[in-house]
Amino acid sequence: MRQLKTWLLSLGLLSSFALAQTPDFSNDRIYFLLTDRFANGDPSNDLGANPQQPLNWHGGDFKGIIQKIKEGYFQKLGFSALWITPVYLQTPPVPVTGGPNAGSEFAGYHGYWAEDYFKVDPHLGTLEDLKELVKVAHDNGLKVVQDMVVNHMGYGATLAKTNPGYFHTDAECNSSTSKDQDCPLAGLPDLKQELPEVQMLLNDAVSYWVKEVGIDGIRMDTMKHSSDAYWPQFFAAGGPADPEKIWTVGEVFDGNPVFLSKFLNFGSPSVLDFGLYGAIKDSISGGGDATRVAEVLAQDSVYPDARRLSTFIDNHDVKRFISEAAERGVTGQAAVERLDLALSLIYTLRGTPVVYYGTELAAAGEGDPYNYPLGRSNREDMKFEGALDTPISKRLMTLNQLRASTPALRNGRYAEVCRPYGDTSIFAFKRSQLGQPPLVVVMNNGDSPIDLGALPLELSKTFAASAPLTELTGKSLSVSLNGDGNLVGSLPARTLYILTAERGAGAYSNPENPCIALAKAGGASALVKMNFTVDARSQGNGPIELRRFDTGSQVTYPMQQDPEKPGFWKTSISVPKNTLLKFKYGNLNPKAQNSGYEGYGEPDRSVVAKEENADVQSVYNFIVSPVPTVVLTGKVLKDGQPVANALVALEGENTLFHALTREDGTYHLPLPAGKQKIRARHADSGATDFMEVEGAQQNFDFNLK
Template sequence: MMKLNTLFLTLLISAPNVFAANIAISTTTNSRQFTLEDEHPLVVPLSKDSYTINISEVNGKCASVNAQKVKFNKPLALNCGEPTELDLRVRFSGDYAFTFNESPPSLKINRQPKTSQKTTFKRPLPNLQCEVYSGSAVTINLDNLFNESTKLRDAYSGHIVEVKNNKVTLTPSPDSGGLVLLEKLPTASTVQQKPPLNWRNANIYFVMIDRFNNADTSNDQSYGRVSDGLDEVGTFHGGDLKGVTQKLDYIQSLGTDAIWLSPIVEQVHGFVGGGEKGNFPFYAYHGYWTRDFTKIDQNFGNDEDLNELVKQAHQRGMKVLLDVVINHAGYATLADLQIDKIDVVTPQSNWPPQWSAWKPMSEQNWHSFHQQINYKSSQWQHWWGKDWIRATFPGYQSPGNSDISSSLAGLPDMITESTKAVAPPEWLLNNAGTRVAKRANFTVSDYLIEWQTDWVKRFGIDGFRIDTVKHVEPSVWKRLKLESINSLETWRNNNGESGLPFFMMGEVWGHTAYRSPYFDDGFDALINFDLQKKMDKGAACFSQMKNTYQNYANTIQESKDFNPVSYMSSHDTELFFSRFNSLQMQRNAANALLLTPGAIQVYYGDEVARKIGPYADDFHQGTRSDMVWDLDKDRQSLLTHWKTIAKFRKNHPAIGAGKHNVINQDNAYVFSRSLKDDTVVVAFFGH
């Protein structure tokens, strides 16, 4: 989803005389972070739109800067010690260079000559001073955490050492990135007795189903969907629920506690124009453009496939989370307007009988079909209807400017706050295989809650990831949580199972690692957009995580119900690997992510450095490239490293949920995490 773009440039000076910048380029639903260094231009693809630029944490002394007009290729003065806000209007899509100069503090923006869309953007490594490991044995202070003669094991190398004079001495594994992971030597009983899931230590693996694994090719082109025969930027690629089930052993080997599935519900059947120029057909392969909330999209599979996935995941001790979208439905595509008989289209004589097969002719693009749609027709009343959604059709409520009333990316905004009784539209009631039925005195939110909790009641879904939280009323989320708890209990009673209460994780765009009032609205965790901004430095040097780890851990300990879910890559921001295209940086980023306090989210392919895919002029399509299954030697090594750190995390709830203490030691970053009788020590001696 994309709307008005907002560009935030955050300049963080890392150390005296070392001028580096973390730059986040954000929309209301998307964000991209980059590293910028003094006099090193950062080139970013931008679409035609209005942007706000916010530059902060520029050190030094300089005159205060008031409002100024942005002129390309002219230095823009920056404030020192307080943010600088600039308005930028991009009139031509293309690549734009941002150059920061520290003396005097200024930013220059200029448009770059047109280059190939397949250009790989590779950023310079952050310029940091970091510990340097000599390669010899190291001695680690233990801060009186273990009794004398206690045997500890380095979970990475497997070396066993004995505590002597509150210290241990060993040689770090050459493959660990300078890390030592100390744990009490496991006994036969502790190996057999796996620690119960603590959601604050959860490792959540996010799978975009269509791009993960194709186990059933018979459903690849459901509802008349077709490939474009070119880069396949926005088409369905064939991944399905069977494909996820087929890879459950692999997912489990990553230390996964819960699998977050992209939305599985039936999507709009057709396409919209992709990108600014409409140069590719854009289908709802991602799952966020719903047609019917009550049935599985045929491209993803069927009820039996979902039932088997949940069953097999539960047998492996993993939870299953569904992605829930109730703020909006999907666009009105040609294919859907035709099958639902919404009489608002005047097809041209050269159109195919099935509008799903429409393609642009010469001098047209994938936006051109809109010319044949009458958006002022009264027949739109037969689509979702004025009591269901906000839209700019005759008789409908127009979208507003608030979070609740706005229309994200022009999508039909569900009127979830309405108290008016409504009936589902006829086309939805007649949709093949639907579970939608008329209910007496049901409001929009009543239907949406019933439709979502039905998945829990039927399949034993363990939790939800909630999309666009701030765009729906808190009361709706509270009701959804309560009814989901009851639905899961119903399923468990019927299936002889027990377990943790229903889990609900929310996406509040831009939310960071603090306890906000959203936690009072039924949420057990919120996605933390902050860590990705810190990953550049954390991957360049693990000790750069020192302040971040301490802040996260302190906040977690101060609140019983606060839980951030941190990530390094996502479908709405960027792939970390695409920043530096460095396997070493990806390995080091694994350390920084997997040892973060609170829950973490791994985006499919992070563990094998999945590359960005084709994206035309829509950057975010590239973040949803196909999963990498054929690994070369270097990626096999990266995967082994990832599994080792992840296993250590899974075995020790203290890593995510425990109290964090830094242990003072020269030339090393050492800390402990403790939760009840679980204590670990992590030491970093440099690369």
């Protein structure tokens, strides 16, 4: 043990301070495991476990994790924190009536079906075992993040029978306008976090584990399904998850950065970055154009601080990356190389990287074991033989060591150097921090080498001209710096380089003209004027602005309302020819839906600046979805007087079909075809009116009550 600690200290991977005293995870690398599927250290607590049944308990426990810590498994890989699944006593198994596992029982081996929030499930061990796990982890330089759930309990939970008023009813679900929060997830008893007595119960449960066990962090399950009103008090000073005392990462299963940012604004120190996950899954697993990755990063300005995000490439709720690659026809060595690319990306981008157990084996997994026979799910038992000798485990050792020793990768400024577009697959960005050597990360996401002679990467004097390059993970280089300080040479297929060199005059500045990797470089650098017009009649009096995301941080441009066409807004900007612009329109009215961003759930708009005076015309909210041909117009009144800034919207979930009233109470609401239920509501007074409508109508007035 003493030799292991000495080795870790030499790598800078073992902390010298009391781990439980800090809530900061910005410097950490997290290993996520399902306790029941990881290691069986005490067969006496198996209690009927059956590893041959995909949905039964398999025998993994706290003692198994302790054993692996003492062996140095996580430390040799270079991780600094462990995330374990929930420890609660689970409700009894339920019968499986369909699918490949029909006739078996479905147990709460995963930990998310709580029967008692204050007891440890005996399949995992005892409370004392859990405390020992945390102590041994701390003694070995590892933090512990414990998964928790406040949204729901398990099927048939006793509390749902003894205190049914604590849970949402079917009637409440059916009448709700926030079904994500007020309806059961997969039929599980859905708690009413808005009730004071429920809030107190849940707060006490979270505080119990934090104080009793001494964990360092919380992974909060299903955050978007719990009441929005719960979270501000949860993260408030002195609250159960006060960020000054405990770190929390929330699961918000949504790829929209604007929606994710809401939970950071509620006070959560971190959320899982499902936006970047989706982009990496779609772009890197199959190869080719990685534009989506660049698009997600270009929206980082919507977050209070994007470095607070926690990044990942797969987990227990989604298909493993290797299986995503296989679905796209990529197998064997090429799939492993793509897994290397994906991991290298999250280790060189902002956020705290999280790696799912089995990734070091390049394990496949098609999804939840409910839907697959034994051996094909994303929650198989961990196999340790040779696990530290695979290409991916060795790559993780290198990446973890580099991340731990390189401040610019953890906290440095991000600036795009080159983004893919068309039929090329290059993506390059810069990470820089004052006082630290600048880094340039360049990736070829294609299956053929790229000759950078056709597209010299302009690094704007990040490095000194002709300075020798170093690849920080030890890869042999086939690129170099020319006399202008730009990157030239051949970039191999499925390769990511992490480069540094003697700093140049522009080491800490953004590239002046980030390239757009078209099929051929050589496009003229002259500026071209682009004219933007958006039909925002649904957005009341606005004001509307253009929000551009392709520059590395959000840039906004005010728009002017067309005096001849009220509700139509215009602006013009000039950009270098062949620039790929990524943008959305926004409404600065504080009453606007979706925090003032158009197109909830829709991707960014995009256009390439090819021609002078090109006209770009759009309809607010409708980016990919077809523009409706049905329009409802009228007024919103209260006591016979027009109401400004009232919301008129299609009843139900947050949709694209909503409108704000103008000062004179008028509205312009696009609608889908067919009979629809429409709600008008004034946020300040809470006054509401509901009506049904079918087809386009004029003078359709609402009278708020």
